[in-house]
Amino acid sequence: MATADALLRPDHATRRKHFIFNEEHEQLRESIHSFVVKELAPHAEEWEETTFPNWVFPRMGGLGFLGLSFPEEYGGQGGDYYCNLVRAEEMAHASCGGLAMGVAVHTDMATPPILLFGTEEQKQRYLVPSIRGEKISCLGITEPDAGSDVAGIKTRAVRDGDEWVINGSKTFITNGHRADYIVLVTKTDPDAGYDGFSLFVVDMDLPGVIREKKLEKLGMHASDTALLAFQDVRVPHDALLGQEGKGFYHIMWELQGERLIGAAGCVAGAQRLFDRTLEYATERSAFGRPIGKFQAIRHKFADMATKIEAGRQMVYTTAWRFHNGEYPVREISMAKLYTARMACEVADECLQIHGGAGYMKEYGIERAWRDLRLNRIGAGTDEIMLDVIGRSYGI
């Protein structure tokens, strides 16, 4: 029986699982963690130079990690939405943002619309091999002239008998160079407003699909980012994904899952940086004491820990609502906005606490600082999140 004395002691060391997770989630967490630490993390520096290799997909597929929440009939594990959070969180232990992003584009962005909107034939043709890691996917929304303004895209799909002819271009496409297929957002009826968009699943080896160039970027170097052109690409009518004319609503649904998973990744990335920096602050001494013993540094940790915990609670509570059938767009936008900003602030403080070492490549802090910056832009910028939240109040 607990004594009053025991009850009154602060319990800082206990790591209790959050109520959304059960024992199965914790076992899953352990197995993904051990795979990530043993098989992915050792390559983080190498992949920064070369981009990560394609074998990661079949390896993860073989371990059952690519289809965690997909139905067993398609080769998935039949788990719940929280399993995807576990994967996003554990991928942070690879210390390789580009890798985590490339995998997340496949698991949490390009394939969920195929499960929700796809025909049985599309599921067999694309989802099943994607879950095995035999086909790699990418998602094409952004264009050179339209990013935040999704409705401003110009890529056109025009019906021609039993086929559609696609013309246009997409940019900043993660996995665009390695992908076997793309989930593509097009305009099918320019006069129909939001009802004039349609999604297609397009094989990347079709005539007219051109992978123009690999784009150089600030961070996420382990991922490949493509500029793509579509020149008179002919696809059969059954390449249409979901309802003709409803593509805008379909892709807005996809973005909610993408944002929530991104938010989970931000919290996990920030926590990982915090842990590594805490270790550094106990080892590094200045003026005769470990730097963590200076109140100024201690307060930085206190501030960071508080923000990370707030972000985590936002993500878990919002995920709980999502899992229970709600469509909490406002809260997802808040979680995305808050955790992206928070992760950038934490990365900056961690770099500061490392001093000059933080600026050096060998500590990996500068890489995380560069990688995390994307979160304030990708999947909807801070400004767009603020707009979605503000508009949700009717103003």
Ligand SMILES: Cc1cc2nc3c(=O)[nH]c(=O)nc-3n(C[C@H](O)[C@H](O)[C@H](O)COP(=O)(O)OP(=O)(O)OC[C@H]3O[C@@H](n4cnc5c(N)ncnc54)[C@H](O)[C@@H]3O)c2cc1C
């Ligand atoms: C590394 C990387 C990977 C990516 N991967 C993919 C991918 O796989 N697939 C894909 O489709 N896209 C991808 N993107 C694109 C990403 O989603 C877009 O960059 C993002 O949505 C912003 O669009 P934009 O770059 O065109 O910026 P713009 O829309 O041109 O915005 C420029 C600035 O204007 C602001 N702004 C725009 N509209 C408003 C407004 N209404 N109110 C206030 N401010 C506004 C923005 O917030 C931003 O600060 C990726 C981007 C990067 C950098």
